[in-house]
Amino acid sequence: MIILGSKGRAKVIGMGKFFCPACNQVRNYQRVYVDKYFTVYWIPLFKVGKMGEYVQCQTCHNTYPPEAIQYRPPSEEERLHAAVLGDLRNGLPAHMVIRKVEERYGDHLLATRYVYNLLGNHPLECPTCGYLYHESAARCLNCGTALRPATHLLELQ
Ligand SMILES: [Zn+2]
Ligand SMILES: [Zn+2]
Numbered sequence: 001m002i003i004l005g006s007k008g009r010a011k012v013i014g015m016g017k018f019f020c021p022a023c024n025q026v027r028n029y030q031r032v033y034v035d036k037y038f039t040v041y042w043i044p045l046f047k048v049g050k051m052g053e054y055v056q057c058q059t060c061h062n063t064y065p066p067e068a069i070q071y072r073p074p075s076e077e078e079r080l081h082a083a084v085l086g087d088l089r090n091g092l093p094a095h096m097v098i099r100k101v102e103e104r105y106g107d108h109l110l111a112t113r114y115v116y117n118l119l120g121n122h123p124l125e126c127p128t129c130g131y132l133y134h135e136s137a138a139r140c141l142n143c144g145t146a147l148r149p150a151t152h153l154l155e156l157q
Contacts, residue, residue: 010034013053018069020057028058029069080104085118088134091141094119095131125150 014031034052054063074082080101087097094115101111116123120135124147131140133147140147 016069018055018057019071019073020060020062021064021068021071022060022062023057027060029055030058031055031066031069032063081118084115088115088118089136091133091137091139093126093131093133093141094123119150123150124148 011033012030013033016029016031017026018029019025020027020029032054034054053066055066055068056063084097084101087100088094098108098111098115101114102108105111116132118134119132122135124133124135124137125131126133126140126143126145127148128143128145129140131142132150133140137147139145
């Protein structure tokens with residue numbers, strides 16, 4: 001809760017919805033203008049800007065600089081993209097990543113296409129198990145064999 005000083009005035013100059021970092025979801029905000037003699041004490045997540053304006057989440061009452069209302073959290077699609085790419089770059093074979101995507105979205109073909117598209121321009125495979133890997137992988141996670149350029153990836157594309 002904000003404690004407001006007694007000099008000057010705070011004026012609500014706008015309201016709307018924004019993504020509150022503290023609540024981690026979309027909330028209502030009020031945009032407040034504070035004149036220069038006004039004192040505000042708040043939980044210091046962000047400092048109030050020089051202009052004396054801030055936005056305040058109407059749920060948790062944390063305050064942020066006005067730019068906070070421009071912030072757009074990553075979409076589910078962007079999160080998935082980052083997670084899949086992270087797994088592949090960490091050396092997980094494609095079929096394991098596909099299984100994770102499929103568990104979430106329930107479509108094997110779609111999951112396969114999605115993951116294959118993120119394998120990079122030069123996907124690799126294990127000559128022993130046939131597991132597919134992202135181009136940045138070095139060895140097969142399963143058997144430790146050095147990877148070679150993939151040969152059987154084209155079937156699905
Ligand atoms: Zn909040
Ligand atoms: Zn292998």
